[in-house]
Amino acid sequence: MSVREKDKILILSATFGDGHKQVAKAISEAVNSCSANLEPITIDVMQWLHPYLNPVINYFYKMVIKKFPNIYGYFYQKTKKRNSFSDKLDVLFSSDMDTMLDILKRVNPKVVVSTYPFAASIISKLKEQRLIDIPVVTIITDYTNHSYWMHPFTDQYLVGSEQVKASLIASGVESDKIKCTGIPIMQKFAHKEPREQLALKYSLNPKQLTVLVMGGGDGFIGKGLKTFKAFEKLEVPIQLIIICGRNNKLQKQLSEVLSDSKHKVLLLGYSENVHELMAISDLLISKPGGVTITEAMAMELPLLIYHPLPGQEAGNADYLMDLELAMLCENEIDVINKIQQIMNNSFQLDSIKHRTKLFPAKNSSIDAVDVILQTSFNGRE
Template sequence: MPGKVLLVTETIAGHGHLRAAEAIQQALQLVAPEVETKLVTTMPLVSSALEKTVRKLYMNTLKVAPKMWGWAYESERVTSVLFKEALARTVALKLEELVEAEKPDVVVCTHAFSLGAFAFMKRKKATFTLGAAITDFDLNGFWVHGGVDFYLVSNEQLKQKIIRRFDVEAYKIYVTGIPIDLKFAPLFRQRDRAAVRKRLGIDEQQPFLLITGGGSGYGPLEQVVQLLDALEDEFVLGVITGQNTELYLKLLDEKPRLRHPLRLYGYVDNMEDFMLAADLLISKPGGLSASEALASGLPLIIMQPIPGQEERNSRFLVQQRVALKAETMEEVADLVRHLLHRPGLLQMMREAAARAGKPYASLQAAGIILDYLALPVLETPMPSN
C-alpha cells in the first residue's frame, strides 16, 4: 500500500494550521512508516511577497481594527461565492509544478488558502485524492469546493452544517476532532497529575491558573496577571509568553511585587504537562489550543477572541459547557473568582471538557487517509453554496 501524502498548510495566522498538519504527519509516521509524507506551506511558493503582505495585514488589522477583520470574516457567504473560484484558478497555476514534482497520492489541506487550487486541479486532470482538515469548530465557505473527496471536522454540528449549507454528501465528512499532537492523548503522555505538578514546581494544594497567548504570546496577558493578582483567593499563576520576549521581561520585572506566586515561562515544548497540571486555562479560543485543553480535560475562560473564527469557536465551547467567555477584561477576574468559589461547577466543566475532547483525532485522521490510499479516486461534483 505504500504511497505519498502531501500535507499542505500555512503560517500566516499563527501556527495552529501548521500544528494540525504536523500532528497528522506524526500519526501517519507512527502507524504507517512505509508511507511517504511531506509537509509544505504553499503561500511562499505562490509569492513570498504575498505571504509577507498578508501576514502583516492580518496582524495589523487585529491590533488596530479587529472588528474590521470580523466583518470581513462574517461576510464570507458573499465573498466565498464571488472570489474563491478566481483565487483557486490563480493559485493552481502556481502549484501545478509542486504537484508534478511530488506526485502525491493524497493531498490534505489544513488551511483553506490553497485548498481551492488543489480542488481545481482535481476537477481538471489531477488524480490525487483531496482532503480538508478543518482546524476550527466552525468553517467558512472557502473550505468547501467541488473536487474535495473528504472532510475531517471537529464536531457533529459542523458536519450537519456542511451537509445543509453546501449539499455535501454525508459519507465524505468524518467527525474526527481537530488533529492535535499525540502527546495530549492518555496513552502517550504522563498521566500522574501530581507527579507533573511536582516536576513543574506547583503546589498541589493550590489551584493553578494557566494563562497563554499562543506561540506569539499575543493578547493582554500582563493585564490579566494584574487583575488576577488583585483577587484575595489563593492560587498559583502560570504564564506562557511564547516568543514574546518583551512580555516575558515585563512580567519578570513585576514578579517580585505580586502577592500570588508566578511561574513564568517563555516558549515551551511540553504544553501537555502544563495543561494536565492546570485547573483552569485563561486564553484565546484558537481551534488547536482549545482542542488541546479539551483533550486534557481542562476548562477555559475565554478572553478577547478574534472576531470571526474565534468568536464562532467561543460560541461552540460555551455551548458545550467547557468554557466561560469574559465580555470585558475585568470580567476575567470575576469569572475566575466565581469558579474558585464553586469547585463543583469547575469539576463539572472539567468532566464536560474530557467528554468533548478528542485526543486521538490525528490517529483517526491518519486511518482515514490510509483508507483513501487504497481506494480509486472518484469523480466529485461541485457542491452548491
C-alpha cells in the same frame, strides 16, 4: 534486493495563525506512527507560492488581528457564505496554480491533505481542470464552518464536531464526504503525567490552584498588562503559568510588572511542553482556537474564554458555550470574579471537567489518518 519507495502523503498548511501548522504536525506524526511505508511531506503553501510576499501578508494579518479585530471580523462575516466578493478574494489567495502543479508532480503524493482553506481551493481547481486526479482531504481546523473551506472537488472533509458536519450538509456537501474525527492534535495530549511529578519539575505546589494563561503562538493575550495586573485583586494567592508565545515584548513587560506579585508566577515564551503545563493546571484562560480547544478537552482541562476575536474564535466560543464546555469572560474584572467563584466553590469547574470526557479528542489524529488512508485507497480504485 531493491528497497520499495515510500508512498507520499502531501500535507498543505500555512502559518496564518498557529492552528493550521499544528494540525499539519499532528497528521505528520500520526502518519509516521501508523505505517513505516508512508512518508508525510508538509509544505507551507504561502511560503512556497509567494516567498517574497508571504512575510508581508503575515505581518499585516497579525497587525489586523491585534489592532483592528473588527475589520477582520467584518471580512470574515462578509465571506462566510459564498458570494461574488468571497469569490474575488478566493481567486486572489489561491493564485499561482502552476507552482502548485509543479510541486505535485515532483512529490507525486498518494493523497493530498489540506489544513489551510486556500490550499484546498487550489487543489480543487486543479482537479476541476483535470490537471490532477489525486484524492484530496480537507481538515477544517475550527468548530465552525466558512465558505473558504468548501470546494466542489474535495473528496473528503474531516471535521471536529457534528455541528460543523451539519453546517456542511446544509451548504450542499454530501454527507458521505464528511467524517467527524475531531480536530487532529499531537499524541502527547492523549496522556497525562502525574501532577505531583510535574509539580516537582516546574517547582510548583500540586495542591494549589493553578491557572494556565495562553494567547496562541504569537502571544496575543487579551489586553496585555492590564489583564495580569487584575490578578492581584484575588483574595488568596494562586499559581499562574503564563505562556507569551513569540511575544518577547510582552514577556519582558510581564517579568517587570509581576516581579512582586502575591502569586507564584511561571513566565514562559514559546513552549513545546504545553501538554505538561495543561496537565498540571486546573483552569486554562485562552483564545478559543480550534486546536487549543481540542488539546484542552483531551487533557480534561476546563477553559475560561477571554475576549474572543470576531470570526472563527467567536464561532468556537459559541460552540463551547452551547455545550457548557467553557466559561466566557468579556473583561479582566469578569476573569477575576470567575476565578474567585471557583476558589470558593469548584462545582462549575468539576462539571466542565466531567463534560469534556463526553467529547473524546485523544485519538483524533489517528482517526483522521485512518480516513485519509481510506480516501487514498478509494481514490485509486
